[in-house]
Amino acid sequence: ETSELDKNDINSSPQREKWCGHEFLYKFQGFWFTKTYLEATKKVLETFKPLPGDVILASFPKTGTTWLKAILHSIIHPSPRHENHPLTLNHPHQLIRSLETNLYIEKWTELGGTGSTKTPEFPAVKDPKKARILATHLPYQILGDILSFSDCKIVYVTRNPKDTLVSLWHFVQKSSSAEKDPWEVEAAVDQFCRGVVPFGPYYDHVLAYWEQSLNRPGNVHFLTYEELKENPKFHVRKLGEFLRCPFDQSEDGEEKIEEIVKMCSFESLSSQQVNKSNELPGVFPLPYSSFFRKGEVGDHKNYLEDKMIAKIDGITRKKFSRQWFYV
Numbered sequence: 001e002t003s004e005l006d007k008n009d010i011n012s013s014p015q016r017e018k019w020c021g022h023e024f025l026y027k028f029q030g031f032w033f034t035k036t037y038l039e040a041t042k043k044v045l046e047t048f049k050p051l052p053g054d055v056i057l058a059s060f061p062k063t064g065t066t067w068l069k070a071i072l073h074s075i076i077h078p079s080p081r082h083e084n085h086p087l088t089l090n091h092p093h094q095l096i097r098s099l100e101t102n103l104y105i106e107k108w109t110e111l112g113g114t115g116s117t118k119t120p121e122f123p124a125v126k127d128p129k130k131a132r133i134l135a136t137h138l139p140y141q142i143l144g145d146i147l148s149f150s151d152c153k154i155v156y157v158t159r160n161p162k163d164t165l166v167s168l169w170h171f172v173q174k175s176s177s178a179e180k181d182p183w184e185v186e187a188a189v190d191q192f193c194r195g196v197v198p199f200g201p202y203y204d205h206v207l208a209y210w211e212q213s214l215n216r217p218g219n220v221h222f223l224t225y226e227e228l229k230e231n232p233k234f235h236v237r238k239l240g241e242f243l244r245c246p247f248d249q250s251e252d253g254e255e256k257i258e259e260i261v262k263m264c265s266f267e268s269l270s271s272q273q274v275n276k277s278n279e280l281p282g283v284f285p286l287p288y289s290s291f292f293r294k295g296e297v298g299d300h301k302n303y304l305e306d307k308m309i310a311k312i313d314g315i316t317r318k319k320f321s322r323q324w325f326y327v
């Protein structure tokens with residue numbers, strides 16, 4: 001059965017390239033998508049309208065999305081530590097749904113798949129005093145018109161490109177299709193450098209949100225995985241201010257921040273039973289446990305050869321041309 005997308009875009013567009021595990025990536029508006037994500041992206045563009053109070057967590061894959069989901073949820077829906085804490089009962093991806101993955105691919109499959117003309121609904125605002133939090137990997141170049149139209153708040157997290165790539169490489173290796181056709185490190189470096197990875201190019205993705213954070217600092221908050229690791233309490237406080245859920249300066253405020261940092265740490269989250277599950281969530285091909293691997297800064301040194309590092313650094317220097325940006 002051929003979907004609308006096959007007919008209109010894929011066959012007529014030669015811009016596709018083989019990725020790992022017999023999968024192809026397709027170029028759409030300057031970015032690369034798997035076929036399923038491309039279809040979901042188009043649905044998002046057709047139908048998503050953010051509300052003024054929404055909080056959008058935007059990120060390139062493998063840059064700290066899961067961690068930030070846990071932190072944002074804890075800031076906006078504070079809960080004392082007990083056995084029924086939301087992060088004990090749910091994987092962060094269950095607490096904060098992703099526009100293109102959970103809201104579209106999963107719902108849409110339920111509604112009858114790619115031939116379906118029905119559109120999944122976005123979650124309703126349950127408590128008008130609380131923000132609705134949604135996540136996305138879509139680049140600003142594609143989602144920006146929709147996002148800037150409303151007064152929503154965007155939190156963007158990024159990470160060292162070499163660690164991001166190594167994290168992605170490990171993640172992809174875990175899929176069953178990669179077993180038959182592994183994604184070799186050389187190919188991964190080459191494709192990452194050319195931008196041919198899901199939601200890539202990484203550099204264009206980061207730069208567009210970075211620019212927005214400079215132009216509209218009240219609406220777009222930009223932070224890095226590394227600075228969050230380095231000084232989590234400081235950044236959780238800053239996030240609280242940005243999201244209009246400030247922590248007070250008293251001991252009580254400090255304790256609340258410490259509690260969030262502890263609860264959302266790699267050690268704490270990765271040891272929760274719910275996050276160790278090997279069940280496949282919905283249509284996603286990998287189990288929730290695969291979102292927790294090592295959670296460290298600089299792990300690329302264990303996997304990339306010097307010449308690969310030099311190649312990525314060369315591009316990073318050119319694209320980012322800012323001292324603090326990862327070279």
Ligand code: A3P
Binds near residue numbers: 062065296
């Ligand atoms: P590694 O593969 O380097 O370990 P994403 O959530 O965007 O998919 O990113 C996944 C990466 O974030 C993985 O990196 C994962 O281990 C790490 N990660 C997940 N939870 C984390 C946490 N609470 N603190 C720090 N890193 C975390």
